[in-house]
Structure formats: structure tokens, C-alpha cells
Amino acid sequence: MSVCTLTIDGKDVAIEAGATLLDAAKEAGIEIPRLCYLEGLSSVGACRLCMVELAGTNKLFPACVTAVAEGMEVRTQSPKLQNYRRMTVELLFAEGNHVCAVCVANGNCELQDVAIAVGMDHSRFTYQFPTRSIDISHPKFGIDRNRCILCTRCVRVCDEIEGAHVWDVANRGENCEIVAGLDRPWGEVSACTSCGKCVDACPTGSIFRKGETTGEKARDREKLEFLAQARQQHEWVR
């Protein structure tokens, strides 16, 4: 196994070749904000929050899908990055209908956490107030697309871990949305095993357990981590 050495925010890191910059940052104990990345799932670089700077180029790179290389000099914090990250989060808020005060995930929401982490106190962009749908036809769960940030974690967890592939991304641009069973009411999709992994994977209150009220959404994120590791290590006892 070959090893790459690089520096992240001036810290020396040695990590196996093929690892991502996000893995390397984790190794170095450096936190990089992200929303679409979830350990155990493939990475898609959708949210653009984990962008970092590399010495020798003006381009920014998403840490979750950029492989380490020998001698890299990585910067995870700079005024430019902070500005872009804040702008990205503001755009997420402006593009959906995120009403924290009455959301099931209030107080337990990664979007909220990231907004605080990047110092967002309001959005400088015009709120779009899009008309989006809610589907609570499933007997146990519901999806409120108003709160969706299109991270696609649900799509990936259902496909890659549960193997059911209930979820897909439909349409384009501002009409882009997560759909079940090629755009049918969730409750009618027989492929769904009602395992609830999408609920645990969802970073916001978009996918929730029915009956949950303000701030009641709880996630069993350890279950996802266990499943991802169990597959690699062939140990199926939690």
C-alpha cells in the first residue's frame, strides 16, 4: 500500500493513496463542513461545502471527491472559502422553504448546524418560496420536499446499503426533486422495505417519521455507520 504525504492547514498528514482530501482532513483532526457526504456511502460532491484550496492553482476542489496526491498543500480555511461556504448555505436556505421554528428536525438538523458553523445569520439572497409537495402516503414515513436540499443521501443509502433503490432525482434546475418509485406516491412503491435508512441519512427534516412534531426527529446515525463497517468487516453484530 503506497502512502501519500501532504499538508493540510500546515499540518503534515500521511495517508494511503486513493484516499480523499476529506479522509485526510479527518485523519489530521480537521473539520470540513459538508452536507451531502455521509460515511459509508459513495461521494457525489453535490453540496459544494467541502471546497478547499490547493497550492499552485486558483481552482477550488471538493474535498469529498478529490484524491490525495503526494506533496499537496491544502487549505481548508480562508476568507474566500468562508465567504463561498456561507454563500452556499444562504443559497440553500433561499432556494427551499426552511422554517426551522416548526420543523421536525429543529435542534437536530445538519443544515442548521452548518449555517451556524459558517456564521450565517440571514440569507442575502431573495427567498424563492417555491411550491413543493409533501408526500405522507407511506404508513411510517413522510417526505417534505420543502425541506430538501438535494444532497441525495437518501438516494444513495437506499441504493447502496439497503439495495432497494426507491429514490431518484427527477427534473432539472429549480424543478429538481427527489421522487420515489419513478415518481409515484411513496406509499405505493413496493420496492420500499420501510427500513427507515433514508430517514436516518437525511440531514434535514425532509424525510421524517410520521407523527413526529416540532423538533422531535431523532436519527440513528450509528446504525448507518455500523452497516457500512459491517459490510467491509463481515461483522454483523452491533
Place this chain on the structure above:
Amino acid sequence: MTKTVVIDPVTRIEGHAKISIFLDDAGEVEDARFHVVEYRGFEKFCEGRPFTEMAGITARICGICPVSHLLAAAKTGDKILAVKIPAAAEKLRRLMNLGQITQSHALSFFHLSSPDFLLGWETDAAKRNVFGLIEANPDLARAGIRLRQFGQTIIEKLGARKIHAAWTVPGGVRSPLSEEGRDWIRDRLPESFATLETALGLFKGMLDDALKTEVEVFGDFPSLFMGLVGKDGVWEHYDGTLRFTDSEGNIVADGLSEDNYRDFIGESVEKWSYLKFPYYKPLGYPDGIYRVGPLARVNICSGFGTPKADRELQEFRDRAGGVATSSFFYHYARLLEILACLERIEGLMDDPDLLSSRVRSTGGVNQLNAVGVSEAPRGTLFHHYQVDENGLLEKVNLIVATGNNNLAMNKTVTQIAQHYIHGSEIPEAMLNRVEHGIRCYDPCLSCSTHAAGQMPLHLQLIAPDRTIIDEKWRN
């Protein structure tokens, strides 16, 4: 030339409103109107949401009485689930409402209304508020503030926060009371009783003398009274059936279910206010004027069912000569209700159910149409939801306590204006009395303006000399 006097904004109430007083050529008051000039629109934007969210959403209507909406929404949710909630959950909900009525009434009496009659109508407007009261009578002000704190803390002990605690849910509540919370409430009860007794003594002393005129002209007129009553007509704040009585104390209708509220309550609209005008349907609009809230609840009930409050109720009825028809007695009724709340809270303290962990029933969507009712501090509150088979709201109707009193508030300001205002020279203290007519009802306007799509609009183009150049009506 006719003249219009406008009081804008009306102060020391919850929400935004103005009063127009119309004078005739001789400078006498022809009419007065209470306009609610803010719009909230919850009935419309809740459409499409899951009914389970309604307690959390509608609690946000108001920072003073969120508990009222929490209860009405949760009770409507109970009916959609068609479940019986655990006995402990009902007692806990009741405890929260008792805390809510106590804190809201204490706010109305000590912070908002008492500066007028304790400091005097003519006091400098800048000092005629709770800060003026703190300066003039620090012990009373402090006690009043702490009484409100008592009620607020009960809400916090149950729901983890003083305002907007999304603690009631369809099927029950989220969590029981802790032993520490119960002990705190028990420890603070004696002080709360003492404060209330001081306030009652003070107010009753003034009714005989200093406030005699106010009792006569602050909304003294015949009307119906509506509210919930419990078994045998006992004072009720959470459940029970609806009762209408008239000014002579006769029961006009009794045992009514909130499910059929459309049979006996009609809702009218006027072009000059965002607040709907509910009326008692059998008598039509506007003859079906009725009042709700503390005065109505005290008038319609057979008794409070607790000894101290019942003794005071007897005295109240002796002073009022039976049924209290003056809206100035709202203040008096409020104090009686706080006393009843304190006694009921005291009665609940030894109930082991309060600490029970069985507080939430679950179920699916079993009814598509449901009406929930509760008694808010300001009066009877209805939530009416229609949902689809998955539980998404298709229609929402809220009849909010303050709306029920709309006709009565207009009548009250007219009566006060006609008594105090003569000619074009109008002293500020007179206008303050007109405003106080509204404060008697302790209205919560932010709670009550939600209807969409049917609101007529009246636009006037007025020249500097106040002549109307053009006007448009949108119906």
C-alpha cells in the same frame, strides 16, 4: 362639519389596531369603530401541511397565549386519530392551561390594564404603564410580575420552554411533569394566592367608589355570553360542552358540541377590519352579539367548584346584581379566574398521574374532519381541520377568542366615546378611556386575523383638507 378622531395605535394590547370615532356636526359621537389592521393568514398557509404539525405551527400565532393553540390543535388532532388520550395527558394539558390562564390574566391585569385605574386615567401617558406602576407601587408591581412568572414557569416545567413549547401532540403530550417541577409549583403557590388576594382586595375597594362610572359605561349592554362548562355547569377551561346564556342569566342553548359549531356560530366580515365578526346564528348578524372570555365564563357557570373562588363568585354576583353585563367586570372576572386556577393547580399537586410516563396515544388517520375547542384566556377557541386520507390539511378554520368579542368591542368603544367625548376638544385622558374599553377584553389581535380570500378592501384617497377624493371597494 363632521370629524373623525383616530386613535392609532391602540396601546397596551396584543397586536395592531386603531379606533375611529366619528363625530357629527354638533361634535357628538355618532359611531366608533375598532379596526384590526394586521393580517396573519394562518388559515391559508397551513393548507397542505400534515395535521400533526398544527400544534407547533399554530402556537407560533402568539407569544402570549401559545398554549391555547397548542391545546386546540392537539385536541383536534386527537379527534383525527380518533384515540382516547391517557388520563395523565389530560391532567397535564389541564395543568398547562391553568398556568397559561394565570400568566395571561396576570399580564392583562398588572402590566396592561391596572396602570390606567391604579395610576389614574389622567396620568402622563409616558408613565401610564408597568414601569409607572413599578415606580408608584413597587411591591404590587413585583408581586404581579412574579404571579405571571409563576404561570409561565408552569408552562416551562411541562414543555421545556415558556413560549412556543410544542409539547402537546395529537394523542397526548410529549412528557410528564418532573418531581422537581411539581415541588417548585407547590412551593410557589402560597405566594401566588397572597398576590391574588391583595389584587382582589384592591380592585374591589375601587369598584365601590373610584371606578363606579367605568362600570356603568365601559361596555355595559345586554348580550349573550358563550363558553365551555363542565359537568353540572361548573366552570371549565379545557373540555366540556358549550353554553350560551343571556343577560338575565337564562340559558339560551346548552350542551352544544364544538363539532356542530357552524350550526350556531356564523362569521361575518366588515370592510374596515381584518377581524371576522362571529355571531350567534339563530339571532342573525349583528343581533347575535355574544361575549366570551373571563366575563362570559364567570357568567355562564354554576360555580367554580373550588371553595375560595366560589366565595368570591358569590360576592361578584352580588356586586353585579346577578349577571355582570359591564365589560369593565372583565378585570374582576380575570382575578376570580386566577384564583380558581390556583386552587385547581393546588388540587392537582397530589395527583400521581402528573408524573406518569404513559402520556401519549398513537394512531393513524381515522377521521377526516375534526373540530377542537379549548378555553383560551381570552375566550373560546375553535380549530377546525379537514384532512385527506394521509393527514394533509385540506382546509383550516380558526375561530379565535378575540374574534368572538369583535361585535362587543365595537359596541364598547362606541358607548365609551359617546359618554366621554363631546365637541371637538378631546382630552387625551378621554381617548385613553376609549382605548381601555378594548383593554377590558384583553384582545389578542395577532391571534385572530387569518381568513383569506374573502376579505373586502376599502381604499380611500383623502386630500389634505380631509375630503375624500375617491374611494374604491373590493368585495
